[in-house]
Amino acid sequence: MLLRLKLKSMNNLSGIGAIALIGNPNSGKTALFNALTGLNHKVSNYPGVTVERKTGSCTIGDDTIEIIDLPGTYSLVPESQDEVIVAMEVDSWLESDHAPACIISVVDATNLERNLYLTSQLLDLGIPVIVALNMMDLARNKSLAIDAEKLNSTLGTAAIVPISARYREGIKQLKYQVAQTIRHPVDQAALLTIPDPVKEAIGPMIKEYKKGGNYTDALLHSYAIRSVTTGQGYGNTTINGSSLESSRANLRSIGFPPETLEPTLRYHWLDQVVPAAEIHIETQTRSEKIDKVLIHKWIGPIVFVGLLTFIFQAIFSWSTIPMDWIDSGIASFGNWVASTLPASVLKDLLVEGIIGGAGAVLIFLPQIIILIFFLSLLEDTGYMARVAIMMDKIMVKVGLHGRSVLPLMSGYACAIPGIMATRTIDSWKERLVTILVLPLMSCSARLPVYALMIGAFIPQVTIWGIFGLQGLTLVVMYFLGTITALILSIFFSRWVKEERKSSFVMELPPYRVPVMKSIFRQVYTRGKLFVMDAGKIIMAISIVLWFLASFPETEKGSDIQRSYAAKIGHAMEPLIKPLGFDWKIGIGLVTSFAAREVMVSTLATIYNVEGGGENVVSITESLKNDLNPETGEPNYTPLVAFSLMVFYVYAAQCMATFAIVKRETNSWKWPVFMVFYMTGLAYLASLIVYQGGLILGYA
Amino acid sequence: MSILDLLPSQTGIIVSLGGAPEFQARLIEMGFRAGIKVRLVQKMPFQGPVQLRIQNGMISLRYADASKIKVEIHE
Ligand SMILES: Nc1nc2c(ncn2[C@@H]2O[C@H](COP(=O)(O)OP(=O)(O)OP(=O)(O)O)[C@@H](O)[C@H]2O)c(=O)[nH]1
Numbered sequence: 001m002l003l004r005l006k007l008k009s010m011n012n013l014s015g016i017g018a019i020a021l022i023g024n025p026n027s028g029k030t031a032l033f034n035a036l037t038g039l040n041h042k043v044s045n046y047p048g049v050t051v052e053r054k055t056g057s058c059t060i061g062d063d064t065i066e067i068i069d070l071p072g073t074y075s076l077v078p079e080s081q082d083e084v085i086v087a088m089e090v091d092s093w094l095e096s097d098h099a100p101a102c103i104i105s106v107v108d109a110t111n112l113e114r115n116l117y118l119t120s121q122l123l124d125l126g127i128p129v130i131v132a133l134n135m136m137d138l139a140r141n142k143s144l145a146i147d148a149e150k151l152n153s154t155l156g157t158a159a160i161v162p163i164s165a166r167y168r169e170g171i172k173q174l175k176y177q178v179a180q181t182i183r184h185p186v187d188q189a190a191l192l193t194i195p196d197p198v199k200e201a202i203g204p205m206i207k208e209y210k211k212g213g214n215y216t217d218a219l220l221h222s223y224a225i226r227s228v229t230t231g232q233g234y235g236n237t238t239i240n241g242s243s244l245e246s247s248r249a250n251l252r253s254i255g256f257p258p259e260t261l262e263p264t265l266r267y268h269w270l271d272q273v274v275p276a277a278e279i280h281i282e283t284q285t286r287s288e289k290i291d292k293v294l295i296h297k298w299i300g301p302i303v304f305v306g307l308l309t310f311i312f313q314a315i316f317s318w319s320t321i322p323m324d325w326i327d328s329g330i331a332s333f334g335n336w337v338a339s340t341l342p343a344s345v346l347k348d349l350l351v352e353g354i355i356g357g358a359g360a361v362l363i364f365l366p367q368i369i370i371l372i373f374f375l376s377l378l379e380d381t382g383y384m385a386r387v388a389i390m391m392d393k394i395m396v397k398v399g400l401h402g403r404s405v406l407p408l409m410s411g412y413a414c415a416i417p418g419i420m421a422t423r424t425i426d427s428w429k430e431r432l433v434t435i436l437v438l439p440l441m442s443c444s445a446r447l448p449v450y451a452l453m454i455g456a457f458i459p460q461v462t463i464w465g466i467f468g469l470q471g472l473t474l475v476v477m478y479f480l481g482t483i484t485a486l487i488l489s490i491f492f493s494r495w496v497k498e499e500r501k502s503s504f505v506m507e508l509p510p511y512r513v514p515v516m517k518s519i520f521r522q523v524y525t526r527g528k529l530f531v532m533d534a535g536k537i538i539m540a541i542s543i544v545l546w547f548l549a550s551f552p553e554t555e556k557g558s559d560i561q562r563s564y565a566a567k568i569g570h571a572m573e574p575l576i577k578p579l580g581f582d583w584k585i586g587i588g589l590v591t592s593f594a595a596r597e598v599m600v601s602t603l604a605t606i607y608n609v610e611g612g613g614e615n616v617v618s619i620t621e622s623l624k625n626d627l628n629p630e631t632g633e634p635n636y637t638p639l640v641a642f643s644l645m646v647f648y649v650y651a652a653q654c655m656a657t658f659a660i661v662k663r664e665t666n667s668w669k670w671p672v673f674m675v676f677y678m679t680g681l682a683y684l685a686s687l688i689v690y691q692g693g694l695i696l697g698y699a
Numbered sequence: 700m701s702i703l704d705l706l707p708s709q710t711g712i713i714v715s716l717g718g719a720p721e722f723q724a725r726l727i728e729m730g731f732r733a734g735i736k737v738r739l740v741q742k743m744p745f746q747g748p749v750q751l752r753i754q755n756g757m758i759s760l761r762y763a764d765a766s767k768i769k770v771e772i773h774e
C-alpha cells in the first residue's frame with residue numbers, strides 16, 4: 001500500500017514519502033509536529049525557537065509516515081542561518097527527486113496574507129501543499145471568518161484544514177487530508193500571475209532556465225524571478241551575468257526595481273487572491289496594552305531588572321527546603337550503606353567516591369529547576385521578544401544584535417542551546433561574536449560551585465531589609481560574567497570583518513498564557529540532563545579520583561596527604577598558590593575540565609576519603625573546618641571563595657561547549673581561541689581578586 | 700513624511716520603502732509595501748527600535764531603518 005513507508009534515519013535528507021512542515025516563525029509548526037507525532041519538542045512563544053531539522057513519525061490509520069519539522073522562515077530566500085536550513089532542505093528535495101509526498105504549510109490564520117507569502121513560494125515547487133490554517137481559536141475570537149473552501153480553489157492547494165495545534169483541534173481532519181493527498185496526488189497549484197511586460201523583461205533569464213534544466217513552468221518562472229531578484233542561480237542552473245544584467249535593465253526601464261521583484265509580484269497576486277477583509281488592521285490589542293507598560297520607556301527597564309533580581313533571589317530562597325531534603329536523604333542513604341555493607345574497598349568506594357561525589361552535585365537540582373522554570377516562563381509568555389527590542393540599542397553599541405539577548409540569556413541555563421539559538425542572528429559577524437562571549441554567561445553548571453562557596457562563606461544576613469546577602473553575591477557573579485561578555489564583544493567585533501550591514505526585523509508575538517505542560521516538560525528535560533550528567537561524568541570521575549585519593553596505602557592505612565591525588569595537586573600549587581588555591585582545589589580545577597560542577601563532587605570525594613568513610617560528610621562544614629596543619633589557620637577564607645568563584649565566572653571548562661562551537665563556526669580556530677582567552681582571563685581576574693584582597697587586608 | 704513622524708497610535712498608509720534593496724525585499728516579504736496601512740505603536744527611548752502594527756502582525760524595526768519608510772496619514 002502506498003502509505004507504508006520506511007522510516008528514514010535522522011540524518012538522511014532524502015525522506016521519500018515524508019511530510020514536511022514549513023511555516024513562518026511562531027506559526028505553531030512545532031506544536032503541530034508534537035500533535036502529529038506525540039513527541040515533545042520545545043514549543044515556545046518566541047519567533048525562532050526551532051533552529052534545526054527534526055524528524056518524527058506519525059500514524060495515519062495503520063500507516064506510519066515520517067514527519068519533518070523545520071525552522072521557521074518568512075521566505076525561501078533566507079536571511080539567517082536557521083532560514084538557510086529550510087532553503088537548503090527544499091533545494092535538496094528538488095535536486096535529488098527525493099521530495100516529500102506533501103508539504104504541510106503551517107499558516108497563522110490571524111495573519112493570513114503574510115503567512116501565505118511563503119505558501120505561494122511552496123506552491124511553485126510541484127509538491128502537493130496542504131495548508132494547515134492554525135490558531136483558529138484566536139481567529140474565531142477575533143471573529144475573522146475565513147472561507148477555506150474558496151481560498152483552497154483560488155490558491156490551488158491540495159486542501160486547507162482549519163486547526164488549532166495548541167488545543168489539538170482539527171488534527172484528525174488534517175491527517176485525513178494528508179492520506180488523501182498522498183494516495184491521489186494532483187497538481188493543481190495556481191500559477192503565479194506575472195504581468196506580461198514583466199515576463200517580457202525577464203525573458204533572458206527565463207530562457208536561461210529553459211536551457212538549464214527540465215523544470216515545470218511554475219518552478220521555471222519561480223527560479224527566474226528569484227534569480228533576477230537576488231542575482232543568484234537556483235536549481236542546477238548557473239546563471240550567466242549578461243542575462244541577469246539585461247533582465248534587470250529591462251525591468252528598470254519599465255519602472256520595476258529588480259531587487260524587490262519576487263515579493264512585489266507575489267503580494268500583487270496575493271492581494272487578488274486573499275479576501276480583502278483579511279487585510280484590515282486591528283485596533284489596539286490586549287498585547288499592545290500590556291506593552292504600554294512592559295516596554296514603556298522607564299517602567300520597562302525597571303521591570304526587567306526587577307524580574308532578574310527576583311529570579312536570582314528565588315533561586316536561593318525557594319530552594320533551601322528541597323535542598324535540605326536531598327541533603328539529608330543522601331546522607332542517610334550513605335550512612336545506611338556504610339553501616340550495612342561489610343568493610344571493604346568496594347564499600348569505601350561506594351560511600352566516599354560515588355555517593356559522596358554525585359550526591360554533592362545532586363543537591364543543586366532544585367536551584368537549576370527554578371532557574372529553568374523562570375527562563376521558560378519568560379520565553380513562553382512572549383516577554384523575551386520584548387527584551388530583545390528593549391536591549392537592541394545597547395546590544396548594537398557593544399557589537400551584538402537584539403537577537404543576541406535570547407541566546408545570551410539561555411546561556412544562564414547552558415551555553416549549548418544558547419549557541420544553537422544564535423542561528424537566528426542574520427549577520428555572521430554578530431553571530432560569531434555572540435558565540436564567542438556566550439560561555440561567559442554563568443551557566444547552571446557553575447551554580448553548584450557558586451552555591452557551595454556562598455553557602456559556606458557568605459553569612460546569611462539581610463541588607464536593606466529585603467535583599468539576602470547570599471542571593472546578592474550570586475547576582476554579582478552573574479553580573480560579572482554578563483558585563484565582561486558585553487565589554488569583550490566590543491573588542492571582538494572590531495576584529496571580525498563583515499561587509500554586510502545587519503538588519504533587525506523582529507516580529508513580536510502576542511502575549512500568551514504559557515502552556516504549563518510544556519514549561520514543565522522543558523524543566524524536566526533539562527533537570528534530567530543534569531542528573532544524568534551527575535550520574536555519568538561525575539560517577540566516572542569520582543571513581544578515578546577516589547582511587548587517586550586513597551592510594552598508595554601506607555602502613556597506617558590510607559593517608560590522603562601522601563596519595564597520588566595530593567601529589568598531582570601539590571605539583572600544581574606553584575601555579576595556583578597566587579590565586580589562593582591549595583592542592584584540593586587544584587585537583588578540582590583539573591577534573592572540572594570535563595564539566596564545571598565536577599569541582600563540587602571532587603571536593604566531596606576528597607573530604608569523604610579524608611573523613612575515613614564511616615559517614616558521608618557535609619562538604620560545607622569540611623570546607624569551613626579545613627585547617628592548615630602548619631599554621632592552624634583555616635585553609636579557605638571568604639577571600640579564597642571569592643577568588644574561586646571569579647575563576648569559575650571566566651574559566652573555559654566545558655568540553656561539550658567547544659565541540660558545539662567547532663560545529664557552528666566550522667573551524668577549530670574559534671574554540672581554541674575561546675579556551676585561551678577564557679583561561680587567561682580567569683587566571684588574571686582571580687589573581688587580582690586574591691592579591692588585591694590580601695593587600696587590602698582581607699586574609 | 701516618515702513613519703517616525705506619526706504620533707504613537709496614529710495610522711499611516713505606506714507611500715514608499717527605502718534602504719538597501721535586499722532589506723526592502725525582506726520588508727515587503729514581511730508585509731510592508733505601498734498602499735498598506737501601518738500603525739506606529741510605540742517608540743523606544745534613545746532612538747531605539749520602533750514597534751509597528753502591520754496587518755495583524757506586530758513588527759519591530761530599528762529607528763534608522765524605519766525612518767526610510769514614507770507614509771501619509773490615514774484619517
Ligand atoms: N492560541 C493558540 N496558540 C498556539 C496554537 N498553536 C501554537 N500556539 C502557540 O504559538 C506559539 C508558537 O508555537 P510553536 O509551535 O513553538 O511555533 P513554531 O512555528 O514551531 O515556532 P519557531 O520554532 O519559532 O519557528 C506557542 O506559544 C504556542 O503555544 C494554536 O492553535 N492556538
